[in-house]
Amino acid sequence: MNELLNVVAPNYRQPDDIVKFLSATRTLKCFSPIVVKFVGSLSRKLLAPENKVYPELVALGFWLRGIARDERKLHQSDASIKSKPLGLVAHFTPKNVDTMFIYSWVCGLLMGNRNIVRVATQITKSQAQLFIAINQLFACSEFEIIGELNIFIRYEKTSHWSKTISEYADARVMWGGDDSVQAIRHLPTKPRAREISFADRYSVAAINSERLTDDETSQVAKQLWDDTKLFMQQACSSPRVLFWQGNTTDFEHFKRSLAKVAEFDSVAQQQLRNEQLVCAQSTIAANGGDYEFCNALCLIKPNKHQLKDLDVHNGFYTLIVVNVSSLEEVAKYLHEKVQTLTYAGFTDQEKLQFVDDLPINGVDRIVPIGQALDFDTTWDGFNLLESLSRHVSIK
């Protein structure tokens, strides 16, 4: 039974320890100093020179550094509420995410929980690097307690482990997409166990070029590319649709700026253009319109934009461009699957008005273009720190 499972971290643990781990009950206090210290140490390791080639590790490193430095800001502000850990938090991560699961794990960790994290069976270089750092820290005697309360494992989907873990978990964090989440959901849990799911979402960008100078437009183009280039899947937070308010001359200028920065390695990514062609032709088949390649990107301009067009969108640096005459008009294209709206050229007033107009379930984040991938403890509409802790009210 245990041959189907292996322990990724702490690497001194054996698969046979798992059941004992699941039934143990020790937790820490929320924001306990040793945890904060651990987070700081991990951030330093990730920001070390050898990790410069992994931009997502660098981003993670910066975020952890911010957490360690400013953790006081995350504390509960209401004096009559005491935060306590939930107990055991199980994190289920899908196969193609290198490092996103660390965000939810650190949130679980900060709130004093024990954590069991299932990582993907396919390991990538950046993930391997991440676990080297984590294992090095777990091996330090001062962090022994962190190693005792946290475990990262890998097992085949077909094994019984998801079911067993679900029986012990006080909370399940499920990273997407929809199918993976539903598969875990079907497994029974404790009656009071919490569920935090990050299912299929996509994001959009909106630019009002009428308010931007040429230089600013060029800068926005660069930032939009920054938001897109890291994850070729363009899932969750990277924009798949661009709502453009402005004239064609401005758009040509914007395209030229994009072309200057959006480079790709055509030898390493030989399938890119074909993937873009499939998406572009499928989208235009139904709607009419046009498409063009803009260096690494593919810009699709359908005559009309429908939600189901996103079904064939599979990332690969493809942007659907929709002309709008106001931010208000953008609202009618949005719905619950949209996670983030990044913007440039809109006023605070317009943003607030826009939030009021939003359909009830859509858009959990409105941030400037360039910040699409900046993880925050409030994510997908969840305040993760609150969701992964109990609030005991004392009167």
Next chain:
Amino acid sequence: MDTAEQSLQQAAYQDYLDAFEQLYQQPVFGLSATQKQSYLLSALNHLHRHHQIHCSAYANITQGNQKLSQIGRRTLSELDFLAVRLFKLMQLSSVGPEDIFRTLQSSGTTSQVTAKITLDKDTSQRQSKVLVSIMQQVLGKSRLPMLIIDAKSTVQDRTKFNARAAGIQGLAFFGRDHTYALNDDMQPDWDLIEAFCNRHKGSPILVFGFTFMVWQYFIDNLVKQSKRVDLSTAILIHSGGWKKLESEKVDNQTFKQRVSETTAIRRVHNFYGMAEQVGSVFLECNSGYLHAPSFADVVIRNPSDLSAASVGTKGIIQVLSTIPSSYPGHSLLTEDMGVLHGEDDCSCGWKGKYFSVVGRLPKAEVRGCSDTHADDVTQISDGIRNE
């Protein structure tokens, strides 16, 4: 639609039929570049217009290049092309439901998604007609005794589509005394094979099988069991790709050598084709290269920007065929990689473009947190090529 418009549409189709007939009269591997370009371009330009009229999805996709529509494309590489995967994502048809004769469904071994190809009687007949013209260039005009390197059960299961069954059925037309060399557990039935060889001793024979089937279940067993069969008068036709043989480091040369050693077969012809363009197969010549027949052509495209690549440059294979009128499959960008070696100057004596298929377009390792359907969606599947 008024009668004026209707007759314009009939005229467009008739123009295509006339152009196709002209092409059909030409020698299959005897047309030089300038001649071929003129016949082929004429037929393909008419087909393009025909599909724009009858398939709104095709019209939408190609309308961006309207300016060239009036005069028609001047070179083959200017023709619009569809990504072959579109046939898995949507129904692309240029005939009404009442005219559908057959819907071909192709299914790969790993993917759940099937490509659906709509055939009317005309297209289906054209497919057969063309395949016969091409294969007769190596098989001659009479039906040959046929040894099929597969099990009879492969063609008997009608419940689900089977790429190998389709291939066998397509080639069966060229044979008689069809004999299945393998029994149901894929082991050679030596007695049956020997009886077949004895029956047809001294006469020309057709041997057909999928590339990996021939290698793994026939040749490999001959080697393992230190057996030999005398098929010295046979011609081996095979298809399906080399991917499964990659791990064993078997290339075309090794394959042919081993075939010759174990069966004495000297004439071996691979062919490259796909469910999305049945009929216009690309046949391997005596010098080992795949040739475009008169009815079809290839363009190799640079992966970086899909522009036409020069001779000798590896790129994505685009296939052109004058056969499909019931569905817009006349110009397709495949997900295979290949290289063009030249045109009209092949050492084998056949005219036309000659090329090699070098593998598949690499699959992307798509990074991000959604469920990746990348595994399913980027895996091309097809009728004749098998993985």
